[in-house]
Amino acid sequence: MNDVARASLDGKIALVTGAAGGLGQAFAERLAQDGAHAVLVDIKPCAETAALVEAAGREAMSVICDITSEESVAYLAAEVEIRFGRCDILVNNAGIYPIQPFEQVTFADWRRVMALNLDAVFLVTKAFAPGMKRRGFGRVVNISSSTLNTVASGYTHYIASKGGVVGFTRALATELGNHGVTVNAISPSLTRTPGTEGRAPRQGRASMDEEFEQIARLQAIRRVQMPADLAGVVSFLASDDAAFITGQTLYADGGMVRV
Template sequence: MSDRINERRHEGRTAVITGAAAGIGRAYALRLAAEGAAVAVLDRADGTAVVKEIADAGGRAIAVQADLTDPASVVAAQGEIAEQFGPVDVLVNNAGIYPNQPFDTMTFEDWRAVFTLNVDALFHTAKAFTPGMRERGWGRIVNMTSNSIGLVIPGFAHYVASKMGVIGFTRGLATDLADAGITVNAIAPSLVRTATAEAGPAEFFDAVPQLQAIHRVQVPEDLTGMLSFLVSDDAAFVTGQTLYVDGGLVRS
């Protein structure tokens, strides 16, 4: 990955990445830290291993544990990050769940569990971190949605609905925050090879890449270049957009 890194592109910025203890979030944290950002690994799980990776490479990072579905927990995390790193410039809402469950067996509690983390948590983090961005007149927010909104697989009704909600929130928030110099965009990946995804049906990894223009399984590092661009000054006129980084599965 070193040959793709834009050296010190994010020097002087502080980034918060949710769900960064593993998977896509980990890749995001490593990339932004390598490009100069101070990174807060915000996760319910312990993110100290990622922090050590970043520190060993000469970067700056802290691990903060929080329940993103609990507003008070998010506010406490914001205070801890501000105390250690100061104001936050970049917020990456990466945390999410994607259970595979037929609608016939789905309860309302199952439905709400998906929405509580995949959508409601974005509201909580935006409320906690955007006031500081507004004060300074600069900010970047990137939300993770999914290309499943363009090619729906059975058993994901709650997940697909939640990811459509992410797109709606991205567009609305981009409109409300534009006058403060804050951009808000979404990234839509394909099926990404992570430990969590590999715990699901194995046949997905055979079928999905064949539907893409690029016939290979996506890995977290495929997403980091788009993230780096969206949170940079180069993307100052890009907001309210959903960018598909999915190997050409959804060709819109």
Template sequence: MAGRLAGKVAVVTGGSSGIGQEIARRLAVDGADIAVADVLPADDTRELVTSTGRRFFSDKVDISDEEAIQGFAGRVRGELGAVDILVNNAAVVLLSDVDHVTYDEWRRTFAVNVDGAFLTSKAFLPALKESGAGRIINISSSSYWTPPPVAVSYVSAKGALNGLTSVLATNLAAHTITVNGVAPSLVRTAVTVATMSEEFFAQVEQIQDIRRVQMPADVAGVVAFLASDDAAFVTGQIIAADGGATRR
């Protein structure tokens, strides 16, 4: 049975693992062919996507490098055709408060989390306009509304990404391109498990209405909705997929 994204091509940045990998898998399950841009190999994601019968392409790309992401966009078109869906998921997470964060750390966080989303959106904009129903989905964070004290560059960058989401939605509406964000809570991935204590996971659970750890599939389901025709009249929104944490 064809999925609701059948015939679509989706790009997921940072899709080699974690949230990005699950987004790629879910969009493939829903029928989309998948391209992944990441600085790490995406072999595991390739296996997950191709097992659904969908086509897959990946390349090692630093999305903060304009020339590199423009080249990637051309290669994706050559391999899979014009892109309909762009998920700006790649991110750098640096845990420092304002007293200890360096300017280099600050700039690197913004270079990937904000500049990368901007450059990638620009690179794929011609294809998204061709689509007639283009989708840009930016992965934000509920930490923008409930900021921990040790993530000054990360939270600031996610705030800027929210602003980019809003203005792109206005800029691109005439091209029938919707632009939205998804803001999860603390998601259990290999990276967060390696950097966060179980005590911290438990603390986050306690500020959520839904008292369990968030998993990548919880984010991917919302992305799949926003990528589909069911969300054709949703744009400029930051959806807090965070178990109710930010409304408490």
């Protein structure tokens, strides 16, 4: 690690949801490498991510928490208050992406996707953004998806939830912009993570490897997106250099979406 180049988040407290693996793990590791202590939140143990954060020389606090529960998020906020007294950077990352044709989506399916992908973004932000506003500094980074623009089939609930994330990002940025708190989103293309690798491929594709390659060919940069392609973008949005960027959705997707 190059300490000179990477000290922009020195001493900051960064909370990442869905931090046990996948993108959340990459974000937490990179934020730690760039100087932040990390609060790792997931329904699964975050021991592996905690080890990466500690290897970067920062403190890791792991909290098992179902962020779709208001009660659990209140517990999380209380624990963070006790341990660190604040949260400076919030990465709302945890999300699910089940593929279901609209006819098969029950209201329970719809609610399950909304509960994690949108309601939990509200709950966790509600728990930590007021403190950021009070202290006059904060960074909220939400994770949307390029599917919002490419509009893949089987994703009515997912795309609706990620559109909600973009709307929430813009609206909250408006309210917090004058208080030192920025709110932005990133929009990735299909990225190799345990979640996507473990998924069944879409109809007509033999394997997820084939699907990864096919999607990559639609991007301007025709290789499969990896978590490392996004981690630095999140860290940048969390940094002082991004202090004048807010309400934006950054398409970090290899040129999948060109707007």
